[in-house]
Amino acid sequence: MPPEGSKRENHREDVAGRANVADTPELDAYYDELETFNAAALWTVANKIEPWEPVSSSVPMLWRYNDLREHVLRSVDLVTPEQAGRRVIYLDNPGRRNVAAAVGWLYSGLQVMHPGERASAHRHSASALRFIMEGEGAYTIVDGHKMTLGRNDFVLTPNGTWHEHAVAEEGTPCIWQDGLDIPLVNCLEANFYEVHPDLAQATNYPVDDMTKTWGNPGLLPGSHFGNDAWSYGYSPMLKYEWAPTYEALSKLAETSDGSPYDGVLMEYVNPATGGPVMQTIGASMQMLRAGEKTKAHRHTGSYLYQCCKGSGYSIINGQRFDWSERDIFCVPSWAWHEHANGSDSDDACLFCFNDLPVMRKLGLYREEALAENDGHQPVG
Numbered sequence: 113m114p115p116e117g118s119k120r121e122n123h124r125e126d127v128a129g130r131a132n133v134a135d136t137p138e139l140d141a142y143y144d145e146l147e148t149f150n151a152a153a154l155w156t157v158a159n160k161i162e163p164w165e166p167v168s169s170s171v172p173m174l175w176r177y178n179d180l181r182e183h184v185l186r187s188v189d190l191v192t193p194e195q196a197g198r199r200v201i202y203l204d205n206p207g208r209r210n211v212a213a214a215v216g217w218l219y220s221g222l223q224v225m226h227p228g229e230r231a232s233a234h235r236h237s238a239s240a241l242r243f244i245m246e247g248e249g250a251y252t253i254v255d256g257h258k259m260t261l262g263r264n265d266f267v268l269t270p271n272g273t274w275h276e277h278a279v280a281e282e283g284t285p286c287i288w289q290d291g292l293d294i295p296l297v298n299c300l301e302a303n304f305y306e307v308h309p310d311l312a313q314a315t316n317y318p319v320d321d322m323t324k325t326w327g328n329p330g331l332l333p334g335s336h337f338g339n340d341a342w343s344y345g346y347s348p349m350l351k352y353e354w355a356p357t358y359e360a361l362s363k364l365a366e367t368s369d370g371s372p373y374d375g376v377l378m379e380y381v382n383p384a385t386g387g388p389v390m391q392t393i394g395a396s397m398q399m400l401r402a403g404e405k406t407k408a409h410r411h412t413g414s415y416l417y418q419c420c421k422g423s424g425y426s427i428i429n430g431q432r433f434d435w436s437e438r439d440i441f442c443v444p445s446w447a448w449h450e451h452a453n454g455s456d457s458d459d460a461c462l463f464c465f466n467d468l469p470v471m472r473k474l475g476l477y478r479e480e481a482l483a484e485n486d487g488h489q490p491v492g
């Protein structure tokens with residue numbers, strides 16, 4: 113840190129190989145000269161901009177559904193989907209307010225829609241997903257493919273695809289979690305947004321056709337369906353339903369001890385490639401069996417979890433967060449974390465979306481287990 117009286121930052125470290133230049137009147141004058149040319153000496157900031165390990169500005173957070181639900185529902189009386197474009201209450205991490213992120217470079221919000229309401233069709237460079245929390249009759253249309261949505265269904269609205277959301281007249285009020293990489297795409301200064309010229313899309317295909325075509329375990333459609341030719345960077349499946357997801361986890365739990373750090377975890381994948389569902393956002397569902405408590409580890413990448421079944425707690429950088437169904441919490445990059453099921457008789461399930469595809473593709477993924485205390489963090 114700068115010495116008292118200095119007018120600028122000087123991040124010194126008394127370690128060989130790190131910047132450690134004392135301020136002097138001559139250097140101060142030199143820095144002033146550089147500033148007039150919009151330049152600066154790296155050694156004054158090097159230790160700050162290249163920390164020894166990732167320093168996340170995101171705060172470990174839990175958003176309780178009980179706290180937010182009534183406020184989300186109230187937005188229905190306050191604004192229309194037409195006025196708002198998207199009627200969403202977003203999760204505003206105190207450390208990431210300047211970029212509207214819930215954690216890292218990921219955005220998330222709770223969107224509510226009443227029966228008969230329909231939001232305008234649009235597309236953007238950001239990739240998006242929805243995870244259905246409550247209600248009946250919601251549907252999404254992606255590039256003309258209409259998908260019906262139920263509790264705990266997971267839906268993609270990949271970057272560049274036209275999409276719109278609605279709830280059928282005979283449905284009930286619906287709430288879902290949106291997840292997008294808006295902050296990341298803005299950080300990369302690559303975000304475009306377009307409103308559909310007709311404000312709505314025609315639905316050109318049988319309802320749920322993409323899930324029915326691509327979502328069959330161990331089976332891919334014949335090449336005449338174009339599976340060899342699927343050239344988009346996202347999964348053609350578009351919707352992953354809860355029932356087969358839970359069944360798959362239950363089967364895996366019968367045959368595997370799972371991971372000591374994650375319990376029984378399965379990643380949602382693009383069936384055409386085996387890779388992540390979208391280029392920038394990955395997602396998983398994990399089951400913590402009755403009484404299960406995982407060991408602590410940490411890794412790069414930002415993670416947003418939603419409890420979609422059961423209850424339990426997670427310890428994140430020594431802080432305990434108790435969660436139950438529909439609560440959302442985040443694990444910032446390189447934060448120690450472990451999860452525990454609070455029940456000795458029933459399993460608990462956590463949906464998670466993250467920026468792992470980005471971390472992996474850019475060669476930035478790193479993982480480490482906590483060795484001390486039998487792998488568990490002290491709770492502070």
Ligand SMILES: [Fe+2]
Pocket residue numbers: 234235236240269275
């Ligand atoms: Fe969108």
Ligand SMILES: [Fe+2]
Pocket residue numbers: 373374409410411449
């Ligand atoms: Fe983890």
